[in-house]
Amino acid sequence: MIRALYSAASGMAAEQMSVDNIANNLANSNTTGFKMRRTQFQDLIYQSYVQPGAAAGAQTIVPSGLQLGLGTRPASNEIIFAQGNFQQTGNPLDLVIQGKGFLQVRRPTGEIAYTRDGGFQLDRNGSVVTANGDPIEPAITIPSQAQSIAIAPDGTVSYTQPGQTASQVAGLIQLANFANPAGLNSIGQNLFLPTDASGDPIVGNPGGQEGLGTLMQGYLEGSNVSVVEEFINLIVSQRAYEANSKVVKSADEMYQMINNVQP
DSSP: OHHHHHHHHHHHHHHHHHHHHHHHHTTTTTSSSOOOOEEEEEEEEEHHHOOOOBBBBSSSBBBBBBBEOOOOEEEEEEOOOOOOOOOEETTTTTTTEEEEEEEEEEOOOOOOOOEEBBBBBEEETEEEEEESSSSBSOOOBTTTTOEEEETTTTTTEEOOTTTEEEEEEEEEOOOOEEGGGGOOOETTTTTTEETTOOOOEEEETTTTTTTOEEEEEEEEOOOOOOHHHHHHHHHHHHHHHHHHHHHHHHHHHHHHHHHHHOO
């Protein structure tokens, strides 16, 4: 009975973490560029009373064995990088990536972070920055007298000045990608940092030979969270939690019966 109690308790703890993950997904259902996470579980170690394949006789072996598992644990909550819906804003500094890749921004610490949030603005110096004031990498500056800003699908940023018809190039937006984007480290503020699991960034021009996506101006990528799907997952996790709690109750009642047996 004690084994059943701990196995069911591990299931309750795992489902609690699953609900926590669902809550975070739902809380970010309207966060620009947010990527949902999916909780994955693994079974724990087993107690083997009869090892599968053990000898049952001189010429026979046990076909299946007798093993009792000791519960479950959350193994990971993988980031799902499916494309979110595009939302038209009309803001010339809003960008979406059609396909693979991440925009690069330089944090105050000097390190490069990566994001799918293309909501950029201009600071007092005319530099293109994120909502937190982190500049895009490579840095791009737009003069204060610029009348219009155009960003081509290949990342070329150009602008026109008063009295001029020809546009001038301000810079080129580059994208980065990773061999395993799911291995990136989420640090909040819609930013990711590379890890040994993600590999080093592969930097290139949008739409280039590196297989990176292209840019679209005047749009933002919405969250890829499906509210309906998350509510279904919430119901499944809640029912699994209830089932494990009933196992705890049943195991406790059986344990109580054993303790009440008179010698």
